[in-house]
Amino acid sequence: MKDFDLSLYLVLDPALCADLGMVETTRAAVAGGATIVQLRDKHASTAAMIETGRALKQILHGTNVRLIVNDNVEVAIAISADGLHIGQEDMNAADARRMIGPDMILGLSVETEALASSIDAGIVDYAGIGPVFSTSTKPDHKQPIGFDGLARIVRRCPVPSVAIGGLKAEHAASVCSADAGGLAVVSAICGQPDPQAATALIAKAIKEARQ
């Protein structure tokens, strides 16, 4: 069984993190209670992502916080990341698994009940489900599913799941009620005046929702 915690999943965005940078934002978020971090940079070269990924690995060394690379399997392998996250339009999950080997965490985006049902739990370790709400962070996002849609999709998922899309601390209780394993957030942490405090606020809301 792979050891990872989806409770508070930080997805990095270089533009939103412009002031502090992705590395310092990650340092602050980990201090605030982030449990997993994704390096997501849709415009960086592979070489630039490898450099950032190595810096993130240093920050996360000695913590239980896992580092996931978005989209780029070459980067995930080059930096020996803890995991890779792919979407339906990125690559086939079985091909990704063959490339990263059996031990790396593999996350897959799913937007519908049918896609959730089709997940092979022998290949995929967790599902990213969304968008719950419309969000300007990902202009090409699919149709928002709301909390009812989230609950329906989670029910069909044979693997742990994390909700994404427009989520903030105030949504922790609804995400937990839908039985998702956590909240994935970008703008609720990246670019916030105090990313550590912003993370701690979400972590507190998750803790309260689970009590």
Ligand SMILES: Cc1ncc(COP(=O)(O)OP(=O)(O)O)c(N)n1
């Ligand atoms: C945790 C998590 N869930 C969903 C996504 C979205 O992945 P994808 O659909 O491939 O879109 P991009 O992020 O690549 O634009 C994610 N990155 N992380």
Ligand SMILES: Cc1nc(C(=O)O)sc1CCOP(=O)(O)O
């Ligand atoms: C990276 C990503 N994936 C989504 C999906 O629906 O699959 S929504 C999204 C961006 C989420 O950003 P914010 O927390 O700022 O709303």
Ligand SMILES: [Mg+2]
């Ligand atoms: Mg993708």
